[in-house]
Amino acid sequence: MSEKASFRSNGGVRGWLGRQPVWVRWLVILVAAVAAYMLPYIGDVPVIGPQIVTEGIDWPSALFNMSYYVLLALGLNVVVGYAGLLDLGYVGFFAVGAYGTALLTSPDSILYEDTGWKWLMAVPAALILTMIAGVILGWPTLRLRGDYLAIVTLGFAEIIRIVATSTDVLRGDRGFASIPHPPGSWGGEPIFGVTDAIPYFWLGLTVIILVILGVRNLDRSRVGRSWLAIREDEEAAEVMGVRTFKYKLWAFAIGAFIGGLGGVLFAGEQSFINSQTFVLQFSILVLAGVVMGGSGNMAGAILGGVLISYIPDRLRGLSVGDTDLYEYRFALFGAVIIIIMVLRPQGLIPSRRRAMELKDREKEVAPQ
Amino acid sequence: MSEPHKETPEELDRENARPVADPAPTGGPQAEPTPSPVRDEGVLLEVDHVTLRFGGVVALNDVSFSLRKGEIFGLIGPNGAGKTTCFNAMTGVYRPTEGQIRFQGESIVGKKKHQITRGGIARTFQNVRLFPEMTALENVMVGADAHHKTSVISALFRLPRFWREEKSGRARSLELLRFVGIAHRAGDVSRNLSYGEQRRLEIARALATNPTLLCLDEPAAGFNPAEKEDLLQLIRKIRDTGVTVLLIEHDMRLVMGVTDRIVVLEFGKKIAEGTPAEVRDNPSVIAAYLGVPTDAA
Numbered sequence: 001m002s003e004k005a006s007f008r009s010n011g012g013v014r015g016w017l018g019r020q021p022v023w024v025r026w027l028v029i030l031v032a033a034v035a036a037y038m039l040p041y042i043g044d045v046p047v048i049g050p051q052i053v054t055e056g057i058d059w060p061s062a063l064f065n066m067s068y069y070v071l072l073a074l075g076l077n078v079v080v081g082y083a084g085l086l087d088l089g090y091v092g093f094f095a096v097g098a099y100g101t102a103l104l105t106s107p108d109s110i111l112y113e114d115t116g117w118k119w120l121m122a123v124p125a126a127l128i129l130t131m132i133a134g135v136i137l138g139w140p141t142l143r144l145r146g147d148y149l150a151i152v153t154l155g156f157a158e159i160i161r162i163v164a165t166s167t168d169v170l171r172g173d174r175g176f177a178s179i180p181h182p183p184g185s186w187g188g189e190p191i192f193g194v195t196d197a198i199p200y201f202w203l204g205l206t207v208i209i210l211v212i213l214g215v216r217n218l219d220r221s222r223v224g225r226s227w228l229a230i231r232e233d234e235e236a237a238e239v240m241g242v243r244t245f246k247y248k249l250w251a252f253a254i255g256a257f258i259g260g261l262g263g264v265l266f267a268g269e270q271s272f273i274n275s276q277t278f279v280l281q282f283s284i285l286v287l288a289g290v291v292m293g294g295s296g297n298m299a300g301a302i303l304g305g306v307l308i309s310y311i312p313d314r315l316r317g318l319s320v321g322d323t324d325l326y327e328y329r330f331a332l333f334g335a336v337i338i339i340i341m342v343l344r345p346q347g348l349i350p351s352r353r354r355a356m357e358l359k360d361r362e363k364e365v366a367p368q
Numbered sequence: 369m370s371e372p373h374k375e376t377p378e379e380l381d382r383e384n385a386r387p388v389a390d391p392a393p394t395g396g397p398q399a400e401p402t403p404s405p406v407r408d409e410g411v412l413l414e415v416d417h418v419t420l421r422f423g424g425v426v427a428l429n430d431v432s433f434s435l436r437k438g439e440i441f442g443l444i445g446p447n448g449a450g451k452t453t454c455f456n457a458m459t460g461v462y463r464p465t466e467g468q469i470r471f472q473g474e475s476i477v478g479k480k481k482h483q484i485t486r487g488g489i490a491r492t493f494q495n496v497r498l499f500p501e502m503t504a505l506e507n508v509m510v511g512a513d514a515h516h517k518t519s520v521i522s523a524l525f526r527l528p529r530f531w532r533e534e535k536s537g538r539a540r541s542l543e544l545l546r547f548v549g550i551a552h553r554a555g556d557v558s559r560n561l562s563y564g565e566q567r568r569l570e571i572a573r574a575l576a577t578n579p580t581l582l583c584l585d586e587p588a589a590g591f592n593p594a595e596k597e598d599l600l601q602l603i604r605k606i607r608d609t610g611v612t613v614l615l616i617e618h619d620m621r622l623v624m625g626v627t628d629r630i631v632v633l634e635f636g637k638k639i640a641e642g643t644p645a646e647v648r649d650n651p652s653v654i655a656a657y658l659g660v661p662t663d664a665a
């Protein structure tokens with residue numbers, strides 16, 4: 001067996017996939033991607049289709065919701081899963097991305113006279129803004145460790161929310177309306193309209209695929225090695241020549257960028273945002289998704305992002321007797337998380353490394 | 369043998385947070401660090417009246433010695449003598465309270481750990497500190513990355529430099545694993561390696577940073593005589609590649625057999641310096657090792 005093969009070989013689907021020739025791997029990935037693009041039509045699949053689609057919210061909209069939750073989970077996974085930095089205020093970056101877009105494009109914005117940009121023009125500016133926010137937050141705080149970092153990031157998200165609530169520029173509850181949709185038309189009709197959410201989902205999915213490719217490239221390079229080394233033993237990493245601060249800051253900036261992407265898409269689809277959109281629960285929910293899916297592992301983060309969005313949406317409009325299940329979504333959701341964490345503490349799709357870490361700890365706790 | 373003790377320093381985070389410009393450029397992965405003005409041709413590292421206090425504890429008390437290029441230098445002394453602290457001062461983990469440390473004629477006091485590493489000082493730890501969930505090969509590649517210049521952008525877009533450095537780093541890391549004799553474990557997660565293999569892996573990881581000076585903190589701790597003999601061979605082999613070796617060791621026989629010169633510390637003070645033969649016959653060394661029963665190694 002070659003060194004490369006032994007490095008990758010493992011049980012399960014991933015292990016099987018890892019042993020296949022390159023073209024098989026790409027074929028499987030291609031099929032999976034095509035299947036993902038076909039998701040809006042899953043309701044047409046006999047028997048199981050109708051069970052899957054949501055009832056209280058139209059299915060394409062639910063899919064779009066999933067797409068930005070997945071983006072957030074992927075971004076947070078870089079910060080928490082790869083670099084091992086606990087960020088409790090991740091929604092702050094989502095908010096910065098969305099507000100950046102709104103400020104540059106909405107007629108309600110004080111900048112409108114000067115800018116009044118189209119959505120697409122605002123995207124790069126909003127993303128640069130979120131990255132800057134990531135660096136500004138990271139620069140002074142990344143010297144802190146563990147719990148302290150968590151508290152500061154929590155504060156960051158609250159600051160963003162409170163500023164959004166109470167400053168005139170960000171308009172609090174009144175929010176920003178008429179944020180333009182993404183551009184493009186097809187046969188005279190705009191592609192991104194108000195009624196059909198399918199194009200938004202496709203756009204989100206495309207962005208997700210690009211993010212996955214980018215993060216994968218980083219993970220399998222000195223950047224990923226440095227992150228992992230920092231997570232495992234920060235001091236030893238630095239003594240081995242890793243510029244720990246630089247790579248932690250990059251993790252923050254990249255996480256912020258991906259979160260900002262989510263916000264930009266969200267603003268483009270909703271066309272309206274206000275300060276109620278970015279509550280703290282949001283951050284906690286995304287973090288729960290990442291941990292539940294399996295942190296440190298993109299497949300896990302994606303699954304986590306899907307679940308935190310899908311479960312509540314699926315509960316919408318369902319009722320048992322007189323009780324509307326949607327009312328109980330957080331309770332049910334909490335129960336699901338608890339069950340998952342009891343049965344699979346390393347997450348649904350554990351990172352290979354994390355799984356081993358936990359297994360060893362189990363042995364330590366209960367020696368034979 | 370030695371009791372495990374905390375090697376983690378007080379927070380040095382204020383240091384960490386400050387961004388640093390690139391240190392003096394180094395040639396390429398294989399190149400020697402750029403030569404800097406050396407006062408005395410033969411001297412590689414100079415510990416100059418270094419004192420290091422932890423609150424009331426004086427871990428190093430006015431210690432001075434210097435290392436010559438190409439030698440194997442022993443640093444010995446009873447438990448708690450300050451040997452590891454000396455390493456920590458040399459690698460930027462602790463900052464000396466007083467005194468200077470010069471490497472190739474240039475002061476390294478106040479430099480960051482990663483700068484010192486890239487400047488040419490590598491080390492291992494008394495209590496093995498590998499990256500446990502990484503494979504042996506990846507561990508070594510982290511060391512090899514120290515001299516790589518692949519940026520986040522070139523990693524993201526897989527630009528030519530990424531491929532070039534990834535390939536050469538991998539080849540060099542495999543070669544180092546072979547050099548220390550654990551190439552067959554390259555793909556195994558390092559926590560699954562045996563204790564002896566982990567110690568060797570730590571040496572390979574340190575060598576991957578292309579050091580001029582390699583500091584080994586009790587590399588033979590817990591080894592049986594046969595393993596110790598192998599390690600001796602390895603240390604000599606390392607020296608023969610042109611790397612200067614600084615060795616902390618408790619086993620007197622091992623130290624005497626391999627080192628060219630020795631410094632003896634006791635309670636943070638240098639009590640003797642010289643060739644193994646000189647040191648062995650020095651009365652205060654004999655007293656330090658035999659006279660104080662609780663400190664006997």
Ligand SMILES: Nc1ncnc2c1ncn2[C@@H]1O[C@H](COP(=O)(O)OP(=O)(O)OP(=O)(O)O)[C@@H](O)[C@H]1O
Pocket residue numbers: 370371373374375376377378422425426427445446447448449450451452453454494
């Ligand atoms: N971070 C620290 N804080 C306070 N005291 C410390 C610290 N590190 C080391 N010391 C103290 O400094 C003294 C020297 O310790 P050091 O670890 O350098 O000894 P050593 O010679 O390496 O001993 P050993 O053979 O046990 O490894 C000891 O008294 C130790 O308790």
Ligand SMILES: [Mg+2]
Pocket residue numbers: 451452453494
């Ligand atoms: Mg020691």
